[in-house]
Amino acid sequence: MKQSRYTETTANGCFSGAYFMGRWIQNTILNQRTMYTTNLGAAILLMTKHTDCLNLKFLSTTPTARFQPEIAIFIDDDPELRFKVNEVPDELHIKLKGPHLIRIVFAGNSDSDEIWQQSQGLAITHLSVPNPGVAIPVKPAGKTIAFIGDSITAGCWVLKRTPSSGYAAEQNYAAQTARNLDAQDLRIAYSAAGLLRYGTGGVPAAPRFIKYIDFETPAPQYHPDVVVINIGTNDRRFDSSLMKIQFLNFFHELQDLFPEATLNVLIPFNQSFAKELRELAQENPSLFFLIETAQWTLTFTDQAHPDLQGSAIAAKQLTNALLSHYGSDYFKITC
Template sequence: MPATIHFTAAHHVIEIMTVGNTDLDNVWLEQEGFALQSITTDATAQIQPTPPRPHLTWIGDSITAGCWVHGRRPAQDYAADTNYAAQCSDHLACDSCRIAYSAAGIIRGGTGHVPAAPQFLTHLDQDTVWQPTATDLVVINLGVNDRQYFADDFESVLRSFLHQVQDCFAAPIMVMVPFAQVFAPVFRAVIHELPSITLIETADWALTYTDRLHPDQHGSDIAGRRLAQVLRPYI
């Protein structure tokens, strides 16, 4: 659906984000997602690319996608532009790419027929292969949706998935302990085996939540700021 945005006759930096898919949208099998088709300007406008900035790649679930930040209403309470990942990127003056699907985990598939992370990592949907782009840092926040599985099973798949991420990206990798502290001992044990990957502890961040899992706006503010402090030396 076309949208028109009016600007004053000055210099503006424009960042476009799409948000609004709900768990009912078949994003994996039926292409029920969002895509930017074109940008049209009037005759007096001039478009220039922004100067290159450091680049972050986020791999996560609905928390990283920005779901349930403002409340419990599907779509309208999502905030991809103000959740923790967006705020962290802004604090660090970084561009970012988010690979994040609602309810998905490392073992469990997500809503909208999305498969688990080892499968969705390199695809936009079942028909569209995605080649990971060059990035300066990879941040992973997954695992909370796998909480119904045994720790031994999660440990095995986590280890394999991290090796897969290493093969995809020639960049430092940071793994967050989920905000809910799901499988925290497993994350510590596996990352201890992989010295090239850094673990980010989150237990003392004192976040606030919409539903005990998804940070609300205040919690997102805290998480974005705390995470930026951790990542800054790596950017």
Template sequence: MTDYVNTLSNNSIANVYFMGRWVQRRFQDTPIMYTTNLGAEILFQIEDSTYFELQTILPDLETPQTLSIDIDHQLQLVSLDKATIRFELNHSHSHLIRIVFTGNTDADDVWQGNQGLAIKSIRASKNGVLHPIKPSGPLVAFIGDSITAGCWVRGSHPSIDYGADINYAALLSQMFNWEDYRIAYSAAGILCYGTGGVPAAPRFINYVDFNITAPAVNPSMVFINLGTNDKKFEESLFQPFFMQFMREVQSKFSSSKLFVIVPFDQTHVESITSVSETLNISIIPTKDWNIETIDGVHPDVNGSITIAQKLSDFLVHHQIS
């Protein structure tokens, strides 16, 4: 269970903490906090309140986005089918609130269509008080595709069965009290474009959408799990592009410890291993991990637990945390 500490607000919405890849922007002439990344979170403690109210600006979607709402470690999944949602509370004591952007669909145009998650406000009832909190450990970034984003963890239904809140990145972060900073998009790779208009990784690590530059961050560690979606490209093409990408990651996160997680299906394992060794980047082999999946590719709940435990074992064995 994650340990939390008090912190300061880091956004335009008072007294809450936005964890992950958020930007401040205006939409429909309204200031909002905005993200295109599953796994982005909102954290706060609330006191003397009978409810809190979350106000969003909903994009025009056929399938609503999904939020994971954790109130005092009791989790519920909420489909964002209305702009304002109220959550009732027992006001006799304080409550720890953790909100995770946990599901969307491949059809959502997050890159050019403003179909990310837009948070307008978070309000307590009269006399209620909000306090921003965050995990006690360092910020750690995860760069990847749908597996790292948390798609299809709970089942085969888009959005509601996604699990950005319980995938391997979320679980590993909770084990070590890390701030989970997710940079991952469905179907994307080193050369392969993602869904929703998302470009390949060399561009999406620097942008939140087609014209919003990603905020600068300085993570303690960066985990990269890419290449699964690049199956159709020959090693001779993939390897130089992976080399170029990893050099950019080294430059962008020059003070971070980097780890390359070999794709769980071992796609391009030779090129990924060779490049990582050449650049002196730690590589985490994943062969024979026996990961349970939903569809042969995407880890399910048990598979996510297996990955998190294997990564934890690697870090502990190498005295890294």
């Protein structure tokens, strides 16, 4: 993390020294006050000064699960530290007391986690630095990009075919694209979900999950500059003419939900509904920008999910497509 690409900001949660990037809410779980999210890729950002220690406590929301949720912690530009949530040390020690940029990312979970009805997402109950240390909220200095999709966008199966530890929401194509553009990463994606198909963990289809954090909690209002949509891979069993209507309705919903943003639609990497999306782009030229992906030479963990190398390739291709479409000045940091 380059310090010049981040800017100080105000805290936006129940911990004074941190910025919560992505879809987080304040929630009481097991009688404890938490900051809570159901979205892989959601992150906590802060700068520490005058301390070599960060105090952290996460709530174990899936105590009996075989595959525990995992977080990735980045300290400056050092390699990431990866922890299972139930094994995160109460005190994270840093080498020096100088200023450090810290990013904590919800990196992995399991499809069996009941995130929609049983609060089995990620919950943090404490974050502080000991005196005389200082924690300062920071955020990426550029635009805000909302990435909407399924397991590919969430960051599943990037490293290997093992739940949670095989996921890498902090390294998938969405995360890398946001970092390439110094942008905030607003991740809205769930495993196995589609426009019509429900996801795992009780998650409904996309027209519902874009507006809710769980079955009863509306998502906070966000104001992204750019929306990137990569959905449809899991809807292949549905009729193409029906899906064309669903895509159009969904794009209009997103336009209403994020009126200040522009829409960009990726043809799914497996080319599902490519014909229908091209037709919609021709029929609705001002509604969204269509990004072709057929020539992206991706590599995969399986036949659907880009691996680490494939994620880097997809991020480079998407970054170039967005820079070409908007112009490099659009993403340039001016302050």
